[in-house]
Amino acid sequence: MGLGNFCVEPYFSNLRNNMTELVGVLAAVAAGVPQHHYGFYRENFASTLPPDAKYVSQEVARHCIIQARLLAYRTEDPKVGVGAVIWARGQSAVCRGTGCLDFVGCGYNAYPAGSHYAEYPQMDNKQEDRQRRKYRYIIHAEQNAITFRSQNIKPDELTMLFVTKCPCDECVPLIRGAGITHIYTSDHDRDKDKGDISYLRFSTLKDISKFVWQRNPSISSGTSSHLANGCIGKHSRQPEQEYGNKKLCTKNTRASPTVS
Numbered sequence: 666m667g668l669g670n671f672c673v674e675p676y677f678s679n680l681r682n683n684m685t686e687l688v689g690v691l692a693a694v695a696a697g698v699p700q701h702h703y704g705f706y707r708e709n710f711a712s713t714l715p716p717d718a719k720y721v722s723q724e725v726a727r728h729c730i731i732q733a734r735l736l737a738y739r740t741e742d743p744k745v746g747v748g749a750v751i752w753a754r755g756q757s758a759v760c761r762g763t764g765c766l767d768f769v770g771c772g773y774n775a776y777p778a779g780s781h782y783a784e785y786p787q788m789d790n791k792q793e794d795r796q797r798r799k800y801r802y803i804i805h806a807e808q809n810a811i812t813f814r815s816q817n818i819k820p821d822e823l824t825m826l827f828v829t830k831c832p833c834d835e836c837v838p839l840i841r842g843a844g845i846t847h848i849y850t851s852d853h854d855r856d857k858d859k860g861d862i863s864y865l866r867f868s869t870l871k872d873i874s875k876f877v878w879q880r881n882p883s884i885s886s887g888t889s890s891h892l893a894n895g896c897i898g899k900h901s902r903q904p905e906q907e908y909g910n911k912k913l914c915t916k917n918t919r920a921s922p923t924v925s
């Protein structure tokens with residue numbers, strides 16, 4: 666059989682579909698993203714993603730956050746991994762990438778893309794600096810994704826950022842300035858002021874559509890949807906028994922970063 670027939674021959678086409686599904690399941694497990702009952706919902710919990718061409722489906726949104734969570738494992742922060750991917754819905758009718766979206770950029774919290782090994786100290790070297798900001802040279806996932814994107818963000822295109830941790834106060838203006846119109850994130854640390862890093866601006870952002878990863882509000886449960894945000898890592902707030910693999914680390918060492 667020639668390679669040309671590979672996609673159309675029924676046996677191989679079934680095999681391909683099965684393999685695609687398998688890879689999807691493995692990626693979801695590796696990323697620690699629950700298969701059921703969780704998704705991205707508007708932050709006021711009142712509405713689910715509408716079946717509108719303006720928005721991506723839950724399936725595609727879930728796929729994108731899995732990508733971001735897998736990227737988070739590449740972090741250079743010894744404690745917390747954060748991943749971000751940016752996708753745009755282009756004007757052209759041609760369907761190219763994930764869910765007919767065009768890939769714009771991706772990043773994780775690490776030294777700026779392109780920096781060389783040991784170019785920056787891991788921590789600030791003066792004690793007083795260290796107390797203020799430990800990993801000053803590590804830039805945020807969103808900053809890496811925006812700065813080192815492979816395509817421009819076009820004002821007439823719907824551009825979506827998927828990030829595994831709530832954008833901080835330094836990243837919010839960058840995200841808005843870059844022209845991103847939709848943010849899909851978790852509510853970890855949201856509304857917190859943690860000294861060297863604060864997360865207060867996200868809630869006040871008005872001109873960007875925000876979707877928060879959480880339990881499906883339409884499923885009645887004893888657990889508050891806000892508490893059970895479906896994320897896995899050291900900030901996870903869902904009951905321990907709900908997901909056995911809650912603490913998913915990159916390596917089996919004590920110093921391994923958690924993915925947030």
Ligand SMILES: Nc1ccn([C@H]2C[C@H](O)[C@@H](COP(=O)(O)OP(=O)(O)OP(=O)(O)O)O2)c(=O)n1
Pocket residue numbers: 742744745746747773774800803804805806807828830831832833836854859862
């Ligand atoms: N939207 C975000 C939020 C954070 N980070 C990065 C910055 C840090 O490298 C790491 C940890 O951020 P925090 O200090 O807020 O997280 P923790 O509270 O877990 O860390 P610590 O306990 O050290 O304060 O995540 C990121 O890339 N993108």
